[in-house]
Amino acid sequence: MAGCQFFPAFDPIAEPQKAPAYVGPTKGRAVSSQACNSSDGKRLNQGANANRILLLGRVQELALYRAEVLQDRGFEVRVSTNREEALKLIRRGDFDAVVLSYTLSSDMVEELAEEIREYRPQCPLVVIAKTKYPDRKIVPDAVALADDGPKALISALRRVLRRH
Numbered sequence: 001m002a003g004c005q006f007f008p009a010f011d012p013i014a015e016p017q018k019a020p021a022y023v024g025p026t027k028g029r030a031v032s033s034q035a036c037n038s039s040d041g042k043r044l045n046q047g048a049n050a051n052r053i054l055l056l057g058r059v060q061e062l063a064l065y066r067a068e069v070l071q072d073r074g075f076e077v078r079v080s081t082n083r084e085e086a087l088k089l090i091r092r093g094d095f096d097a098v099v100l101s102y103t104l105s106s107d108m109v110e111e112l113a114e115e116i117r118e119y120r121p122q123c124p125l126v127v128i129a130k131t132k133y134p135d136r137k138i139v140p141d142a143v144a145l146a147d148d149g150p151k152a153l154i155s156a157l158r159r160v161l162r163r164h
Contacts, residue, residue, distance in 0.1 A: 051161050052076045052094065056086045056112060057101030057128075066099075066128075069150040075157070083108060090115045097124040097161055099153065102146055106137075113138040124160035128153060 053075050057063040060081045067077040078095065080086040090098070090112065098116050100109050109127070116123055127140040130147070141163075142156035 051096045051157070053078070053097050053099060053157065054086075054089055054095040055079045055099045055101070056104065057081060057099075058103040058105075058108075059101075062103060063101065066101075066150065066153065070154065070157070073154050083111075086112055087115060091119055093120050093123075095120075095123070096164075097126060097157055099126045099128060099157070100140075101128045102130050110137050113140075122164060124157075124164050126153070126156050126160060 051074075053067075053070055055063055055067055055070070055077055057066070057079075058081055060079075063079045063081055067079045070077050078089060080089055089095070098112075098120075100112060104112070113125060116125055124141040125138070126142045126144060127138070128144050128146050130145075132143065132145060141160045144152040144156040
């Protein structure tokens with residue numbers, strides 16, 4: 001799966017795993033996406049506060065770093081760095097929130113946000129932006145400033161997930 005990484009631990013040199021998986025509060029043990037959903041589509045209990053995050057960004061190393069930080073805070077994270085894989089993951093819809101990075105082009109952010117709103121209208125959307133007012137035609141549920149570091153993203157995710 002080019003552009004999509006599932007990782008039990010951050011290793012930028014390692015080959016990506018072949019089987020779809022989430023990682024999170026299991027501390028490094030990959031959990032298949034089927035384990036996150038029951039046959040009727042409802043989420044199975046994966047831990048106390050395991051929230052599934054879909055993180056979309058163009059720069060793989062940066063996306064993997066952010067995913068590792070989120071994983072260390074108890075989130076299950078799936079990363080995609082290309083449009084086609086991101087669209088497949090959005091349409092599958094097995095996540096609780098989506099993070100869009102400023103590293104994506106404005107056109108791609110708009111397209112992905114439209115897909116998210118179409119397939120998962122209640123899903124919180126968090127944008128990592130360079131400025132407080134992202135130059136986008138979308139209305140995110142929260143904005144995390146890139147310069148504020150990982151704490152801003154974690155705070156934004158917790159805030160929007162509490163509301164939803």
